[in-house]
Amino acid sequence: MPGYAVLAHPWWIALLFALAVGHLTNVCTTLYLHRSATHEGVQFRPVVEHLMRFWLWLTSAVVTREWVAVHRKHHAYADKEGDPHSPAVVGLPAIVFGGVFFYQKAARDPEVLEKYGAGCPDDWVERNIYTRRSSLGIVLMLVLDIYLFGIVIGPMVWTVMAIWTPIMGNIINGVGHALGYRNFETRDRSRNIYPWGLWILGEELHNNHHADPRSAKFKAHWWEIDVGWVYIKLLSFVKLAKVGYARSLSAKEFAAKHYTEKVAVPVAEKLEKAGEELEKAKARIDTAKTEALAALQPPEPTVD
Ligand SMILES: [Zn+2]
Ligand SMILES: [Zn+2]
Structure with missing residues (x-):
């Protein structure tokens, strides 16, 4: 069977493919799900938005309204009773190793969806495919992976893809509220995991984000790197994105203006x-x- 694979060899092509798929999924998660659909700091041209929604369906089985609602509730109750996934409430190991189960519990709660899911896409494709057949996309990806890499490597590539989003989520929701540095004395325990948001494209700057959730730009210091923001700037440059709000004050000015309650x-x-x-x-x-x-x-x- 591996012989049927178009790109069965060499192995590093499969590895590069898996990393590229994961990277694109991270791009769609931070740009579309987080900075656009949830916090409305940036809007994308319909063609870009549709491509990102399609890619998320194909690689993550995430339903936009569920993700948005759970994340908005997280901001509303950050690190307090009611936060769907706080290490301050249930402990860091519970979120790092099982955060996805806390997410699923909140995502299945109709009250959460009703209260926090407003403004999400509700077109035909969303209702009939992305929501009703939310797992079909990743099944199609499995078929594609087997076609490209064979019956052995293909499912391995697919598994990396399937666990990618939950693992990234667990890291941000767990470590991002437990370990790292703080630029702003927010009322929650959010932290910047690392100043250079290369791997999860700026989501590492979680304390900066909690300090000013609507901002499409997460970086607050010149030495912090927010790759997601770089993508937004590039898309804006070619008129495929429109930034609604991005923090323009320096970290010091912003903290002085909004976080004098130190x-x-x-x-x-x-x-x-x-x-x-x-x-x-x-x-x-x-x-x-x-x-x-x-x-x-x-x-x-x-x-x-
Ligand atoms: Zn958070
Ligand atoms: Zn957020």
Whole structure:
């Protein structure tokens, strides 16, 4: 069977193909799903938007409305009870190794879709193919991979593709809220995993993103690299994209303007903690009261 493969050899072509597919999926995820459909910081020409939607269907089985709704809810409750996937709530290992299951749980909740899924594509192809047949695309990709690389390498290439999106999601949603540096004292625990967003195209700059979610540009310092933003600039240059909003202030100016609550945040946290302590103290008083009342009760008469 491997002999049927058009590009069965050499092996490195299969590797390059898998990396290229993964890269394109990352491009569509950060540009279309995240920066455009969810936060509306950039709009693409219909032809580009359709190509990205088609590619995501073919390689990830992600339904736009589900992704958008879950991610908007994440921003609404970031690192608090109600966040669909927060390492602060359920622990870092749970998100890094199983974040996809938290995502699926929220994506299957009709209330989440109803409340946070507004404005997503609702055309014929979305309803009848991308949503109703959301897994058909990756099945077609499996057929294509087997055709190109044979019955052994083909499924291996396909597996890399199939686990690519969940792994990337788990890293951003887990590590991006646990490890790294912060430019902005946001109320959540978001962090910039790494200053050079090469691998996941700027999504590494997660604290910058949480500080100003609508901005199509994630980089905040000149030395930070946001490859997704480079793609947006290129598409804008050839009139295939239109930036709605991109942060123009420097990190220092933006922080001074919007995050002067560097002092207020710790105070709010202290107040919250004091409230919790008060509740605990009240509970202790109630217990002591109950015990004291019980002690005052006359002893049961003993029968000789
Ligand atoms: Zn986040
Ligand atoms: Zn976001």
